[in-house]
Structures are given as structure tokens and as C-alpha cells.
Amino acid sequence: xxxxxxxxxxxxxxxxxxxxxxxxxxxxxxxxxxxxxxxxxxxxxxxxxxxxxxxxxxxxxxxxxxxxxxxxxxxxxxxxxxxxxxxxxxxxxxxxxxxxxxxxxxxxxxxxxxxxxxxxxxxxxxxxxxxxxxxxxxxxxxxxxxxxxxxxxxxxxxxxxxxxxxxxxxxxxxxxxxxxxxxxxxxxxxxxxxxxxxxxxxxxxxxxxx
Ligand code: TYD
Numbered sequence: 001x002x003x004x005x006x007x008x009x010x011x012x013x014x015x016x017x018x019x020x021x022x023x024x025x026x027x028x029x030x031x032x033x034x035x036x037x038x039x040x041x042x043x044x045x046x047x048x049x050x051x052x053x054x055x056x057x058x059x060x061x062x063x064x065x066x067x068x069x070x071x072x073x074x075x076x077x078x079x080x081x082x083x084x085x086x087x088x089x090x091x092x093x094x095x096x097x098x099x100x101x102x103x104x105x106x107x108x109x110x111x112x113x114x115x116x117x118x119x120x121x122x123x124x125x126x127x128x129x130x131x132x133x134x135x136x137x138x139x140x141x142x143x144x145x146x147x148x149x150x151x152x153x154x155x156x157x158x159x160x161x162x163x164x165x166x167x168x169x170x171x172x173x174x175x176x177x178x179x180x181x182x183x184x185x186x187x188x189x190x191x192x193x194x195x196x197x198x199x200x201x202x203x204x205x206x207x208x209x210x
Contacts, residue, residue: 008088009205010129011197012099014169015137016162018144020185020193024137025095027194032093032201040087043097044075048082051075069107069118073125076100080126093201100126101134101172109168110161131179133204135197136169139185 011028015021029039045055054075058068076099087094100122108118139147141162173180181200183193 006088007091009093009201010084010088010131011093011133011135011201012096012101012131013135013137014098014101016139016141016144016165018146018148019137019139020190021097021137023190024193024197025097027190028197029095031194031198038092040083040092040094042083042094044079044099044102045072046075047079051079065107065111065113069113069121072103072107073121076125080129099131101169104172105165105168109171110164133201134180136173136180136182137185138182141166143186
């Protein structure tokens, strides 16, 4: 077990395709940096050189769902060891585009692997590290698909698949409601949505520091 002291703050962003997650993360990062907060912006699968290579394999090849699951978890273990934990131990705020809830929503809820087994593998890959805050960028799956410009093989599966993924996020949120903060992507401009996320982060960080 690693014993690195975690002093930073870990925020993950989740959502279905075309929710506007990536734009929102960049807007949030910009605002935090303007406040003098050290930010690490990263993503899954990816965020390190090894994990980016695994990402390429996952997104370009078709494979057995269990193989795919283990690759996501392998990329995650590497990402945590090389990027997330070091940043958190330096007191940085880590903003991560997708994390363990994506594995539950995509591999378990949408693709049908066991929710309990995926949760156990998530726990193994993260050694129990959980985000302090998870932003659900929620969008109607049909609107999201219309917006998504760079279709990968997940997006080709259409609205029904996105509905299942969304239901997976909602299930995860029901299991740990306090970790989540939900914003509807159509409810404001990227700048307005980012302001809401920043306010929520400041509130929670304030609460943690007492
Ligand atoms: P990406 O193009 O980054 O999608 P997005 O911009 O919507 O985040 O591709 C990442 C894909 O990987 C996305 O379709 C969701 C999927 N994914 C999983 O299926 N399981 C996971 O654990 C993670 C992290 C991502």
C-alpha cells in the first residue's frame, strides 16, 4: 500500500457522449488557475505515456469485454501511480475527465458485466482512492449524440446505448449521493456551468478544512 499523504483535492467529471465535459473541464481549470490554485488536468483512459498507449488499443480495437475491462483498470493503476497520487500529494487539485464511474456505467451497466465485480476491480486498481467530488454533466442522450462530433465506436451504438450508460451513472450516484454534483449541460453557457462547479468545489474544500 502506498502511504503518500493526500493533501490535494480530486475531482472527476462523468457523462455520456456529447455532454460538453471536455470544454467544461478546461473552463473550470482556467478559473481555478486564475485563483492561484495549482491544477492538474488529466483524463481516463490515459494521462501517462503507458496509459495513453493502452487508450489507443482500447479505442481502436474490438475485444472481449473482460479484456477491455482489465485494460481500463491497468491504465487506471498506472495513471494513479504516475499522475494522480503525486499531484494530490503536492496539494494540487486534480481534474480528471472520466474515472471509475465510467467503468461502472459503460462496462457494467451498459455492456452487462457484473456491477459488483467491476466495483471490486475499480477498488483494486485505485487501492481505494475515491474522488472527493464527482461532477455529472448530464445531457439528454439524443441531444448529446447530435453534439458529439468525433464518433468513436461507443457513439456508433446510438441513443439506446447512451441511455443505458446514463442509467449507470445515475445508479452510481444513488449509491454515493454525497460524492456527486449534477449539472444539466443545457442549463447554462460553459462559463456559467464552470462557475457552478468552482463554487461547489470551494464549498466542499472549505467544509473539509473546517
Ligand atoms: P473519449 O473520446 O475520451 O470520450 P469522451 O470525450 O466522451 O470522454 O473516449 C473515451 C471512451 O472510453 C468513452 O466512450 C467512454 C469510454 N470509457 C469506458 O468505457 N470505460 C472507462 O472506464 C473509461 C474511463 C472510459
